[in-house]
Amino acid sequence: MSDLPFLQAPLRSHEDVIARACEIGKVRGLSKVVVAAAEEDDVLAAMWGCKNEGISDAILVGYPDRVYEALDLAEVPRDAFEIVAVADEYEAAIKTAELAGAGEADVVMKGFLKTSVLLKTLLSHTYGLRDRELVSHSAVLSIPKYGKLLNLTDGGTLIKPTHEQKMTIAANAVNVMRAMGIVKPHLAVMGPIEQVRDAVPETVQARDLVADLKKRWANFMVPEGPLPLDLVVTDPSIMGLKADYKVAGRADILLGHSIEGVNITAKALIQFGGAVFMGVISGAKVPISLVSRSDSMLNKMSSIALAVCLADYEQRGFEPLPPYNDAGNGEDVG
Amino acid sequence: MANKLFDPIRELVVQRVKDRGRPYKVGFILSAGDFPVMGSLKIPLQQGWVSPVLYGDEDLLRNALARFNFNIGDFIIADAVDRESRVTTLIESVEAGGLDALCFGADAMLRNFKFLRKSEKNFFNSELGTCGIAALAFPNREKLLWVADMAVRPEPDVDQLEKITRHLVNTLLKSGIDKPRVGMLSAVEVKNPGMPSTMVAAEVADRFTDDNVFVEGPISLDIAVNKMAAEKKKAKGEVAGQADGIIGPNLTVSRTIYQSAVTLCGAQAGSVMVGGMTPVALAGRADGAERLALSTLLAVALVD
Numbered sequence: 001m002s003d004l005p006f007l008q009a010p011l012r013s014h015e016d017v018i019a020r021a022c023e024i025g026k027v028r029g030l031s032k033v034v035v036a037a038a039e040e041d042d043v044l045a046a047m048w049g050c051k052n053e054g055i056s057d058a059i060l061v062g063y064p065d066r067v068y069e070a071l072d073l074a075e076v077p078r079d080a081f082e083i084v085a086v087a088d089e090y091e092a093a094i095k096t097a098e099l100a101g102a103g104e105a106d107v108v109m110k111g112f113l114k115t116s117v118l119l120k121t122l123l124s125h126t127y128g129l130r131d132r133e134l135v136s137h138s139a140v141l142s143i144p145k146y147g148k149l150l151n152l153t154d155g156g157t158l159i160k161p162t163h164e165q166k167m168t169i170a171a172n173a174v175n176v177m178r179a180m181g182i183v184k185p186h187l188a189v190m191g192p193i194e195q196v197r198d199a200v201p202e203t204v205q206a207r208d209l210v211a212d213l214k215k216r217w218a219n220f221m222v223p224e225g226p227l228p229l230d231l232v233v234t235d236p237s238i239m240g241l242k243a244d245y246k247v248a249g250r251a252d253i254l255l256g257h258s259i260e261g262v263n264i265t266a267k268a269l270i271q272f273g274g275a276v277f278m279g280v281i282s283g284a285k286v287p288i289s290l291v292s293r294s295d296s297m298l299n300k301m302s303s304i305a306l307a308v309c310l311a312d313y314e315q316r317g318f319e320p321l322p323p324y325n326d327a328g329n330g331e332d333v334g
Numbered sequence: 335m336a337n338k339l340f341d342p343i344r345e346l347v348v349q350r351v352k353d354r355g356r357p358y359k360v361g362f363i364l365s366a367g368d369f370p371v372m373g374s375l376k377i378p379l380q381q382g383w384v385s386p387v388l389y390g391d392e393d394l395l396r397n398a399l400a401r402f403n404f405n406i407g408d409f410i411i412a413d414a415v416d417r418e419s420r421v422t423t424l425i426e427s428v429e430a431g432g433l434d435a436l437c438f439g440a441d442a443m444l445r446n447f448k449f450l451r452k453s454e455k456n457f458f459n460s461e462l463g464t465c466g467i468a469a470l471a472f473p474n475r476e477k478l479l480w481v482a483d484m485a486v487r488p489e490p491d492v493d494q495l496e497k498i499t500r501h502l503v504n505t506l507l508k509s510g511i512d513k514p515r516v517g518m519l520s521a522v523e524v525k526n527p528g529m530p531s532t533m534v535a536a537e538v539a540d541r542f543t544d545d546n547v548f549v550e551g552p553i554s555l556d557i558a559v560n561k562m563a564a565e566k567k568k569a570k571g572e573v574a575g576q577a578d579g580i581i582g583p584n585l586t587v588s589r590t591i592y593q594s595a596v597t598l599c600g601a602q603a604g605s606v607m608v609g610g611m612t613p614v615a616l617a618g619r620a621d622g623a624e625r626l627a628l629s630t631l632l633a634v635a636l637v638d
Binding site for chain 2: 190192202263269
């Protein structure tokens with residue numbers, strides 16, 4: 001990896017992320033993205049865009065006739081990518097997992113198959129791709145008015161995570177932001193208000209989570225919460241608040257208590273705040289990229305660029321966060 | 335652009351004042367920390383739709399008015415230094431028909447609002463309970479987006495969510511929207527027993543059967559507000575792509591939508607508490623004069 005030094009300064013926008021992915025492609029060669037069930041024209045258009053920009057190359061796993069059809073629909077040359085033939089979505093998931101397990105893939109991309117089928121296969125113990133206790137979704141947003149990246153998690157995989165699951169979600173999110181060049185990310189735990197009130201359960205959960213994060217991983221992140229969104233992104237002194245906040249106004253990560261809370265917040269910022277969305281599932285040996293049909297081409301390409309940067313980071317072998325152990329004997333690094 | 339989205343409401347209020355032949359009497363509760371936003375009263379006074387009654391320390395209030403070059407004769411000042419008695423006097427004025435709406439500055443909210451909520455006089459007397467509603471004017475949207483409940487219930491159940499929805503529908507009707515379209519938000523558009531908010535959203539939507547009111551859910555935010563996203567995902571119904579109002583599954587979500595709007599999306603906003611003897615204009619911390627003026631406008635527009 002000495003051919004390309006790791007980031008010296010944090011990436012602050014989707015343009016930075018794309019530029020970094022291009023740099024990785026230029027120096028190390030194009031990252032390989034394996035597309036599971038590649039019969040999805042908008043995914044193929046994004047993969048073609050990424051190849052042309054020098055972000056990544058792809059291996060398409062799918063039923064050949066339908067992949068060709070999708071390539072034609074996306075106006076991508078039929079010989080643009082290597083195609084691995086399979087019969088159906090289950091076989092596509094298995095073949096993708098085999099390729100990733102054999103080190104043939106830097107990133108896995110979901111195509112025309114159910115997310116649950118892909119994740120279940122990738123995370124079965126057969127392929128050695130399971131890394132942390134669980135995988136979780138990060139929506140890394142590039143928000144014009146914020147001036148830095150904000151990772152909202154988890155709005156994509158876990159509906160109502162437990163305390164223990166939130167710990168792993170936090171660890172996964174920290175890893176993603178370290179890959180963006182932020183050595184010790186500031187993590188805000190979401191709440192409707194910043195005071196802890198028994199009548200508002202999410203504030204109590206946030207307080208307990210922050211205490212546990214501080215106890216176990218204080219060397220890897222700066223956690224704080226509960227914090228309402230205005231405090232997450234606004235300097236407290238502007239709001240006339242005098243308390244000594246560590247994360248308020250400069251959060252890198254916003255961790256929510258439910259899939260709805262995070263999903264809806266991310267969508268509000270995309271719809272109304274001009275945010276560019278970069279989504280990735282982390283916690284497995286390879287980043288998993290999911291894009292939606294309704295995502296813009298920019299969002300899709302940025303998501304792939306993010307996954308390429310995360311793969312590059314993880315392949316460098318930095319010290320990972322110690323695993324969270326529910327039994328309470330997790331390593332105290334604080 | 336964004337502020338123009340409030341014009342229909344402003345016109346509605348001006349017309350109603352014309353019809354009733356007198357401005358709306360609004361009781362303003364302003365603590366010293368709220369004086370910087372007193373400028374919010376200028377436009378309503380100029381346009382003649384508000385007759386303000388100020389509650390607080392008379393000397394301090396007079397000095398603050400003088401600093402803004404207000405004509406003190408335009409104001410009634412009710413001298414009430416003690417916070418609890420200030421609120422009692424306020425409620426008595428409402429009961430006597432002397433006030434149409436209330437407005438709390440952010441500082442006064444912190445110091446006085448609890449007395450209003452806990453008053454023996456039961457100011458918040460609606461069978462539907464109380465509800466915080468915001469109207470958001472985004473620069474990239476052609477109409478207001480209303481959000482509830484952003485103030486009261488942390489984790490509403492089905493019945494409470496129905497009451498919140500009825501409050502929002504009533505608010506939309508009063509603000510001049512003939513056929514309100516309301517989306518019950520979740521992360522996805524299909525019912526999924528594993529995601530309780532989808533089931534609750536669907537159940538609440540089923541309780542609205544009026545032909546002129548469209549309440550649909552579960553619906554995701556992008557599909558509720560973005561026509562293109564709705565078309566791409568082939569969403570059906572009367573709300574997809576054209577929601578007037580949205581309801582979050584809990585307090586955190588609704589508040590976060592509001593806060594993201596005003597901090598990161600360049601939205602102008604007003605907010606109001608309904609379910610009391612009169613509507614109450616609200617101000618959040620860091621809200622400037624403009625937001626307080628918009629909140630007052632909304633409160634006045636919702637007067638019965």
